[in-house]
Amino acid sequence: MKPNKEIFIEQLPKVELHAHINGSLSNETLCKLSQLKYGTDAKHTEKYHLLTKMDLIDAFEKFKYAHELTDTPEAVALATECVIRDFSDDNVVYVELRSTPRSTMKMTKDEYIMAVIDTILKMKSQLPSILVKLIVSINRRESIESAEENGSLASKYAKLHPNIVCGVDLSGDPASKKFSDFEPILAKARETGLKLALHCGEIDDQDEISAMLKFGMHRLGHGTFIKGENEEILLKNNEIALECCLTSNLLCGVVPTYSDHHFWRFYKNGHPVVICTDDFGVFSTSLSKELQIASDTFNLSSDDLIKLSRGAIDCSFASDDEKPIVHGKIDSFAKDAIGF
Numbered sequence: 001m002k003p004n005k006e007i008f009i010e011q012l013p014k015v016e017l018h019a020h021i022n023g024s025l026s027n028e029t030l031c032k033l034s035q036l037k038y039g040t041d042a043k044h045t046e047k048y049h050l051l052t053k054m055d056l057i058d059a060f061e062k063f064k065y066a067h068e069l070t071d072t073p074e075a076v077a078l079a080t081e082c083v084i085r086d087f088s089d090d091n092v093v094y095v096e097l098r099s100t101p102r103s104t105m106k107m108t109k110d111e112y113i114m115a116v117i118d119t120i121l122k123m124k125s126q127l128p129s130i131l132v133k134l135i136v137s138i139n140r141r142e143s144i145e146s147a148e149e150n151g152s153l154a155s156k157y158a159k160l161h162p163n164i165v166c167g168v169d170l171s172g173d174p175a176s177k178k179f180s181d182f183e184p185i186l187a188k189a190r191e192t193g194l195k196l197a198l199h200c201g202e203i204d205d206q207d208e209i210s211a212m213l214k215f216g217m218h219r220l221g222h223g224t225f226i227k228g229e230n231e232e233i234l235l236k237n238n239e240i241a242l243e244c245c246l247t248s249n250l251l252c253g254v255v256p257t258y259s260d261h262h263f264w265r266f267y268k269n270g271h272p273v274v275i276c277t278d279d280f281g282v283f284s285t286s287l288s289k290e291l292q293i294a295s296d297t298f299n300l301s302s303d304d305l306i307k308l309s310r311g312a313i314d315c316s317f318a319s320d321d322e323k324p325i326v327h328g329k330i331d332s333f334a335k336d337a338i339g340f
């Protein structure tokens, strides 16, 4: 029998704010995508074989494979649907997915983004219990021209689907280009009403962290290397919530153990912090697992976990009409959960 805390966390209505679509493909989803691309031949490939045995493919290989398999609008739609289903199965009631629009031989960036949005719309009727939004990513590895294109696409689709496209993300290799290269694009996106959820402080570059904090953002992803003066600046600014991805940071080797994770420093200081998965497919985790880890490591009570869920929806890019709906779900769970 599962311990009470585990059942409690599984049933808790959860809020996910930092999840990349391509990194959130479970082995089962990758197998489905592999079959979509290669038909029955997929079953004979080495990768397919490895995927059916959990965790045998390393993280980097999984990312590469996910990329390779999502090269048509049909595959992007299937990937998006599976990710939404997996989150919903974990009792996630609100999720902001993020993804970098990609063009391939078989797809334009417009088609990529439309495939994601159309799937979110389709899933609305199939899985009404989960509210799904999209954050358009800009990858630091790409050219500035490509980043500008993604920024324009975010604004274009936010106008067409204001209930779905809610923000812009800056992600990818933090060492590949400077933040200042992307500043004008992000400033423009912010002017058009898009929210900013930026990866920041993934490497120890205090000058860049300082520049990013000065520029401002609505939420900050990771923040692993925010130290000293920058930490003080962030702690003073309660407007910038921190997205913490425990297992992702541990497996990427940027924090030595769960108990060393900076989540605790910010959490105990009352800073808005949200537990997120980052790439649950790649790191073989789930939002329930991450909350369980946080609960075990930092001795969080059931009440603390409910508060984390409530805090997460407050930090989300949901509209003023949508937030009370999610709060209502958490409230009714909290009422029934007495005795856990």
Ligand SMILES: [Zn+2]
Pocket: 018, 020, 171, 199, 221, 278
């Ligand atoms: Zn991320």
